[in-house]
Amino acid sequence: MLNRTQEPVFKQIENIDFIKAEKYLLKNEIPVFIVNAGEQELVRIEFIFKNKAWELEKPLMPSITNAMLTEGTHSLSSAQIASKIDFYGAFFQTDYNHDRSSLNLFSLNKYLANTLPIIKEMLTGSIFPEKELKILLRNQNQKLKVGLEKNANIARRAFTSALFGDTLYGYANQLKDYDQVKRENLLAYYQKVYQPKNCSIIVSGKIEKSVLALLEDLFGNWEGFADKEDLKVDFKSSQEKxxxxxxxxxxxxxxxxxxxxxxxxxxxxxxxxxxxxxxxxxxxxxxxxxxxxxxxxxxxxxxxxxxxxxxxxxxxxxxxxxxxxxxxxxxxxxxxxxxxxxxxxxxxxxxxxxxxxxxxxxxxxxxxxxxxxxxxxxxxxxxxxxxxxxxxxxxxxxxxxxxxxxxxxxxxxxxxxxxxxxx
CATH class of the missing domain: 3.30.830.10 (Metalloenzyme, LuxS/M16 peptidase-like)
Known part of the structure; x- marks a missing residue:
């Protein structure tokens, strides 16, 4: 019987073992990092891109472009994309922060040959349809309106603005910014950033040999150009404390x-x-x-x-x-x-x-x-x-x-x- 009146023995943590990522290069030199572990036949594949060319006049370009990746391609509508991914019990999401943007897929290994081509289509053939763009901008605008009613959100926005000024790290989105988003600007940013030379792929889960072969087949011949312009963050903090x-x-x-x-x-x-x-x-x-x-x-x-x-x-x-x-x-x-x-x-x-x-x-x-x-x-x-x-x-x-x-x-x-x- 467990004696609940006695404290369990406390042990110091001596060592922590990390499952180290193994690096591969596709034919077009996209780096692929594999973290192979787990018993479940599940894999997560992240396509990660460095943000570039942030402009004060177009402050929403990185975040809106990333959010619109799932909203339609040359051959698939947003509903068709969601239906196909859901049919195979998979899940996808976009992720954005100040430095990087990503498109991530969670899929069973046995269905990866069916789900991964859909991700490729989003990365290479997104069209940013006007209808979906208007809906997204309206929703984001409303979300900001609600957020501006909360003191904590106002304080957070004012804080980063005081620290980093009108840079990507400090700028606080304004309601008027959503009215200035144009489809052609999103397409231009998409074509600049979502390129193989700006891509890193991180694969984690139970990785079979077929996963790397499939990535090579789908993305190894992905052609594009290298935009050498790096994101600059030259900030000047506020003088007022x-x-x-x-x-x-x-x-x-x-x-x-x-x-x-x-x-x-x-x-x-x-x-x-x-x-x-x-x-x-x-x-x-x-x-x-x-x-x-x-x-x-x-x-x-x-x-x-x-x-x-x-x-x-x-x-x-x-x-x-x-x-x-x-x-x-x-x-x-x-x-x-x-x-x-x-x-x-x-x-x-x-x-x-x-x-x-x-x-x-x-x-x-x-x-x-x-x-x-x-x-x-x-x-x-x-x-x-x-x-x-x-x-x-x-x-x-x-x-x-x-x-x-x-x-x-x-x-x-x-x-x-x-x-x-x-x-």
Whole structure:
């Protein structure tokens, strides 16, 4: 019988094994990365493209182009595409972020020969039909209208704008932008970006030899041109540190605080992740203990480090009652400064290290998650040695090193502070 009055034995995580991606090149030199694992006859194939040529005058081109890939080709309507994919029990989705856009297929191995040609047609023969485009723009416009009613969304938009200005990383979409989207501009962007020379393919799941052969047959002869223009993000942060957007009828204030920061390629990034975890990176963090558990000002507060390809940022985010907005800001400042003036205790640091190691191990549950970890390396020009350094840093970082990092990177007076609501 299990003795439930006795704590289970606690064991330190010593090593974490990664399923490493194997690289292949198709005949036209499209790189294919294979993460082969799992028992289920299921595969995920991601076609990933770097975003290019973002223009302030046409800010929605990358995201709308990616969203429209599924809306019709020369021979298939959007309904026919969805019906064919659904018939084989498969699933597809587009994915977009500031740096890259992708079209992803989830399919059983035995039906891949039926589903993958449909994906090829979307990547090589999308036509951006006017009817579907109008519907998409109307839906996106309405979604933005609803989003602009929420203080948290307004704060997030104002925050990235303050940090990165009118660049792809900082620009906040406006309602008028949807009225300016033209089909011919989408086609031009599509023809520039969705090219074999700008494509990487990542395959994960239970991979049979036939999968690579099928990719070679369908995409190895895909011809196109190489657009050497890279995405540029030359940003200039706002000179104003405090951005207050008053909402007279607000019951809560949305708070977002932070600064432009290092990204995953920087040697201090891993140590700063440990430091951030102490401040607000997990449920037992100092911000949660103080502002939620002790003060009761909020349901949740957290901090994080966002790693973009050409930049990064550190942020603290929460929503609190308008009557405690000022008190919350004071407590956030106090917690930041404590990490700069006092050493983290051994017990707290041990808990943080165990949490981070457990989170890393728990995030590697299947082939898809191993592929996601590989993407964190590949698109930042890193190798698997990064994760060896990650584990070593977490295990060995000291309270003094964390205090030094806090003093080097955190100056509360230099933080951008966005408050939407009432102060």
């Amino acid at each position: 405090l951005h207050y957007i008053e909402k007279p009828d607000a019951l809560q204030s949305a708070i977002r605080i932070g600064i432009p920061f290092v990204n995953r390629k920087h040697p201090d990034f891993i140590g700063l992740q440990v430091l951030n975890t102490a401040l607000g990176g997990y449920f037992g963090s100092r911000l949660m203990n103080n502002i939620r558990e002790e003060k009761g000002y909020t349901y949740g507060i957290g901090s994080g480090i966002a790693s973009l390809e050409k930049a990064g940022y550190f942020f603290i985010a929460t929503e609190v009652g308008v009557d405690v907005t000022q008190n919350t800001l004071a407590e956030i400042e106090k917690e930041v400064n404590l990490l700069k003036t006092e050493l983290i205790g051994d017990g707290e640091l041990s808990l943080i290290k165990n949490y981070l190691m457990g989170s890393l191990l728990g995030s590697l549950e299947n082939a898809f998650s191993h592929a996601d970890k590989f993407k964190n390396l590949y698109f930042f020009g890193l190798d698997y040695g990064y994760y060896e350094k990650y584990i070593h840093t977490i295990k060995n970082i000291t309270p003094q090193q964390l205090k030094d990092l806090a003093n080097q990177y955190w100056d509360y007076n230099s933080f951008y502070k966005i408050i939407v609501g009432k102060m």
